[in-house]
Amino acid sequence: MNYFFNKNGPLISTYLLISIGFWIVFLIVIPQLYMLDLSFRPNIPPLLRGGPDDVYTLVHYKHFLFGSETSGESYNYVDIGVFLDTILTAILITLINLCFCYPIAFYIAKVASPNTARLLIVSLIIPFWINELLRSFALRILFAGEGFINNVLIKLGVIDTGINFIAMDVALYTGLNYAYILLMIFPLYNALETLDKNQLEAAEDLGSSMIRTHFRIVIPHAKAGIASGCTMVFMLTAGALATPVVLSSPNTFWFTQLIYQWFNMNDNWPRGAAYSIVLLSVSVVFVLLMMRIFKVKIGEIVR
């Protein structure tokens, strides 16, 4: 602490401590603690809060697992189904995203000339000036029954009648993949950028094929970047709302849509909070598990 103050001077040190402290305490810890607390409380009118009925309860978590007491099912198949669907789809999308972004990031980091690399990075960033909702609606137009893609395919004679991309969730997966692409590309790019080009040449000189060089040299080197990108994309995809609302088929439901419904339409904040906590904790546990399996330390991710 003394060292920190001596190094940065009293003014800057105080500013850093206060601003970062504010950020962590007021914007992260307090709201999340409030949510955690709320998730264990009954959904009662404001007037009764603090009264005898306001006691800690597991009713919302029970609801997530077993459904309402009036239903005949032994488990809440609908909500659990939506939840698992969301997690599995998020995993799938993260993997697709990785496969899609790795070659691009490698090209920018190691193959392209500095000028081309700059141009490519800029052209990756600029589309994200358009807001997420607008991008999602644009995709909807593209994938709609009488949308651009169907029209072109019909004109070319590839198909006779339009394909319902929305119902097949092709539009949703495309939209989710695209939404967080930068969060995959940049960590990958950062990690790959630090790879010494001589390593690639040395491997080639020793007879290694390009694919082997990637699996033995490049990917191990970029492991932390891959973990960082995958973590961010997975978390954000599992927690996405706007894209699923716009692009999902009528019978696909994203778990965040459920949460949104509890908060807004059903006016049941405690249950929404409980569902949020379920999503958050399962996502965190999953990420930590993956990091353990692939032997990545949390410190490496933020490097």
Next chain:
Amino acid sequence: MSADVELQNVSVSFGNFYAAKNVSVKIEKGEFFSFLGPSGCGKTTLLRAISGFSDPSDGNILIGGQNMAGIGPNKRPTSLIFQNLALFPLMSVADNIAFSLEVRGSGKAERRKRADELLELVALSGQGDKKVHELSGGQRQRVAIARALAIEPEVLLLDEPLSALDLKLRQKMRTELREIQKRVGITFIYITHDQGEALTMSDRIAVMNQGELEQIGSCNSVYEAPNTPFVATFVGENNAFYGTISAVDGDMVNVSAIGNNFLAKAGDLGEGRKHTFKKNDEVIMFVRPESIFLKDQNNQADNIFTAAVKTVEFEGNLKNIYLSINEKQDVRCSVSNAVDTMDLSNSKNVELKFSSRDAIVLPVGPLAVD
């Protein structure tokens, strides 16, 4: 002996810039051959062309008589040791060495056996399970050599691999490299800007400047009989006296320079021929500092001149005496530190001498800038 690596009029250009210009060399099998030159002289470019990482814009590269055009680095019988070694940091030492065997699909036991053999060759037995970063600089060097030898190359290419080591280790590694080369008996092509390295290890040296070959020859001939002023000044130290020819007698010439008349021999032109001069030709006469003696030293000399002492510098085994002739011509003279230089005070005029056999006359040309 057959030529193992042959460069036929090889040029490498980047746009309008020629990194290597019309280079022709025949390197024999089992030879330790060095390309020596200042940084930016095109030697690394040539090495990359031989290894297959870049293509010559003109000319042919033949290895074992076969034209290498269109053959990638992974298909050539060459192995390159990079300047920064480019060892794989996430693999063990043994995995590094056996990487080329892994690539070819050898089994684990076979890879381990080969790695152990190579570790023994480079005197690193028992270090196979360590990570690269646990080794010292010299040990890493040897791992890089072992890894490069694992593919059983016909030609080993070395891109200044010793430049990151400190002086003592570098000197030790020179001897070791030379010994390893004798043991494996393959061709080594070595790139360096350090003439000491080139002179101690090589069978032959090619001196390069600005993309062009200046001279190819044994260490002795490059040092003792430079063909150009660049070679004379780049390899070792030299005093350059600008002057004109006043008389020619066979291979011996008289040079008049800074008010003196010196007897010297005409320099070699290469391929056994000598430069020929006629009266009034502008020339440079080169005399090495160790060939110039104080007059009272016991050495034969037929040229005597006077110069004023500027400084005397102690360099361990040698003393360097810096002098000047009429403030116009700097002269450096190196004497053994056993020579008494106590009475060589500043500005004192002393008589110096050198033998005409040690004075080489070459046509005027660019010197190596230092």
